[in-house]
Amino acid sequence: MKTRSPLGGQRLMEIYQQLHEALGPSHWWPAESPLEVIIGAVLAQNTAWSNAEKAIAVLASNNLIPKPSEAEGSAVSPQEAGKALLETPEEALGELIRPAGFFRQKARRLHAVLSFFEESCAFDVPELANSRRHSTSELRASLLRLEGVGPETADSILLYALKRPSFVVDACTMRILGRHSLLPSAPTYENVRRMLMDSLPQETALYNEFHALFVRAAKEWCRKKAPLCSACPLGKKLWAWQNTFELPGMNIQLTPLF
Numbered sequence: 265m266k267t268r269s270p271l272g273g274q275r276l277m278e279i280y281q282q283l284h285e286a287l288g289p290s291h292w293w294p295a296e297s298p299l300e301v302i303i304g305a306v307l308a309q310n311t312a313w314s315n316a317e318k319a320i321a322v323l324a325s326n327n328l329i330p331k332p333s334e335a336e337g338s339a340v341s342p343q344e345a346g347k348a349l350l351e352t353p354e355e356a357l358g359e360l361i362r363p364a365g366f367f368r369q370k371a372r373r374l375h376a377v378l379s380f381f382e383e384s385c386a387f388d389v390p391e392l393a394n395s396r397r398h399s400t401s402e403l404r405a406s407l408l409r410l411e412g413v414g415p416e417t418a419d420s421i422l423l424y425a426l427k428r429p430s431f432v433v434d435a436c437t438m439r440i441l442g443r444h445s446l447l448p449s450a451p452t453y454e455n456v457r458r459m460l461m462d463s464l465p466q467e468t469a470l471y472n473e474f475h476a477l478f479v480r481a482a483k484e485w486c487r488k489k490a491p492l493c494s495a496c497p498l499g500k501k502l503w504a505w506q507n508t509f510e511l512p513g514m515n516i517q518l519t520p521l522f
């Protein structure tokens with residue numbers, strides 16, 4: 265069932281435009297290749313991105329991350345990096361990615377995800393991304409069947425590595441939408457994703473940038489405790505959309521949309 269609301273779509277686009285105007289383009293995901301995005305999506309689970317970055321740096325120094333150019337030494341192809349990662353025993357891989365936390369679990373998950381990309385496209389991720397043989401929903405279902413791959417990881421891989429229009433819903437997205445009364449009545453991950461995708465044009469570039477802007481706005485202004493609404497570019501909207509519903513933790517009233 266579609267949850268599209270022209271009014272909701274309009275408000276969402278206003279939020280997008282205001283955040284984009286204030287913060288500028290995000291250029292996400294910060295990686296040199298789609299395979300690095302995939303590895304990063306697993307390493308970033310339940311930890312700060314800075315910890316995932318440290319683990320990626322260790323992998324890169326061991327030639328286990330694709331290097332597209334020879335600028336900093338010899339190039340490493342996605343096929344070479346992917347195979348080498350799969351050949352690295354789980355325990356040794358865990359030690360390498362220790363800075364990302366939950367390192368034994370993540371080593372196992374990395375092997376599961378990399379095995380999928382070896383079998384489905386021999387690590388040629390752009391080829392899989394452009395393949396018409398695999399719909400986005402089929403790819404999503406396949407990713408969700410892998411050990412330790414939940415919806416946020418699957419959608420991050422789909423959006424940022426495979427360039428498919430699949431909105432990534434994270435805690436920052438939930439927080440901002442919730443505080444602006446833009447969540448559906450049952451705000452599960454799947455319902456919020458469906459609401460966003462039904463309300464917005466299905467465009468990879470838009471979803472990519474919108475998710476990045478939500479994360480940056482949450483870091484800058486929309487903090488878990490004590491949001492900085494007076495400094496936030498969405499502050500005026502918050503007051504303009506006032507009326508009936510109390511926001512959790514905030515003495516502000518808003519009108520619900522869904």
Ligand code: SF4
Pocket residue numbers: 440443444481485486487491492493494496497498499500502
């Ligand atoms: S800081 Fe305030 S105005 Fe900004 S997104 Fe959060 S709730 Fe909205």
